[in-house]
Amino acid sequence: MAAQFLYSLITGIFIGGVAGYLGSLMITKRMALVGDALGHVALPGVALALIYGFSVSLGAFPALILGITLIWLFEMRTKLPMEALTGIVFTASVAIAFLFLPEEKVFTALIGDISQVGFWDTLVSVILCIFAFLVLRKIFSKIILANLSENLAKVEHIKVERYNFIYLVCIAIVVALGIKVTGSLLMGALVITPAAAARNFSRSLSQYSYGALLIGSLCCVLGILALEFFTLPAGPLTVLVASLIFLISLIFKKI
Amino acid sequence: MVETILKVENLNVELGREKVIEDLSFDLAEKEILVILGPNGAGKSVLLRTLLGLHPFKGEINWTPKNIHLGYVPDDFDAPPDLPLNVKEFFYFKRINLPEILSALQWVGIKNPSKFLGKRLGTLSRGQLRRVVIAWVLVDRPKVILLDEPMAGIDIHGRESIYNSLVETWQEQNQAIILVSHEIGEVVKKADKILALNKRKLFYGKPEEVITSQNLAKIYGGAISL
Secondary structure, eight states: OHHHHHHHHHHHHHHHHHHHHHHHHHHHTTOHHHHHHHHHHTHHHHHHHHHHTSOHHHHHHHHHHHHHHHHHHHHHHHOOOHHHHHHHHHHHHHHHHHHHOOGGGHHHHHHOOGGGOOHHHHHHHHHHHHHHHHHHHHHHHHHHHHHHOHHHHHHTTOOHHHHHHHHHHHHHHHHHHHHHHHHHHHHHHHHHHHHHHHHHHOSSHHHHHHHHHHHHHHHHHHHHHHHHHHOOOHHHHHHHHHHHHHHHHHHHOOO | OOOEEEEEEEEEEEETTEEEEEEEEEEEETTOEEEEEOOTTSSHHHHHHHHTTOSOOEEEEEESSTTOOEEEEOSOOOOOTTOOOBHHHHHHTTTOOHHHHHHHHHHTTOSSHHHHTTSBGGGSOHHHHHHHHHHHHHTTOOSEEEEESTTTTOOHHHHHHHHHHHHHHHHHHTOEEEEEESSOSHHHHTOSEEEEEESEEEEEEOHHHHOOHHHHHHHHSSOOOO
């Protein structure tokens, strides 16, 4: 029981941290809700994982890659706004998942269940989180510069398309991991809320991104601790802790 | 002997199906200031971006050497007010050390640059942000600097001081400059050559030779004098 709790805690700390860090980049790129939408896109994969009893992240990842590829292909073909196409793919994904998701698994799929992670799941999650964090840290300034002026970034020999692709893959990894903690329905909060709170506390870019990382980890720790005491699901508790920290951050907000 | 660093021949650029630049030829020597004039929509910005390799084209654009270090000050650079990126962090994107940052800020006429480092980009005035971007481009000493409407939205006083500091830095560092402007003014006075453009070349040469009221009427369609 104690080992199980420790696994949940370690998994939460790493996933919350990298999700927060990624969130600071996604808010800057005005893509905050993409994390939320992709959480839903992953649902058919999550459903399969729950039925056949393997890691939900393992199920979510291919579903996410397929979803992102479809959105990308639709955009090339139609030139419709990305958000509209994301909307089509994510609602279709939810619809597909509910065709075969067993009723008793709905709760876990939608709001997650971190209390059941095992040793190997924890180890793989930690390795993937560190990997995603290192990659994101390497591309962070380049993505920010491209966001300020794509042409300027290109003249400075930044391969904008390549970095955007790497960034999307990182989003897929982090969303797949985050679903473990908060489920499909609440995944968006892990990237949006800690970063939004950190934004209110920070006066520089590094305070912002690392602040988001710390707040993300803290939310997961407090959420999982609360699970021990209140025997309520950790996913919603984590999200509520994040929302509370966001409310507190409003006091510190300086224009 | 002055060497030619850019040779453009029979340049044609299309955007969508529209011809934006037609059959344009000109060149640029080292240490030269070339000002590109023309009305809005004349293809000036497109020309600059094409020279930088950002648009496909037909014809010849030859930089010597081929991998010459170019700096670009775009006209669309904007820092969102909600991004907490400060001036120092912005320069660190280029892995530049602190003394170099401070001197680059001084080149563009920012007094007391060390106090300026902690300011957020999103809180700067238009003129200040423009100076910071120009300093950011200058800091690793490109051989050629291409500026797109660097004085747009900046008052007369600010324009003069930015332009003067730019020319001073250029004289110190032997850089060539290509500057796009949709209006004539300060910039023309210090130019070595003027290229007037409205899809095609309208006129091209030394300012004292080509800036005539007759020629200016070709650009702006009325009698203007400098």
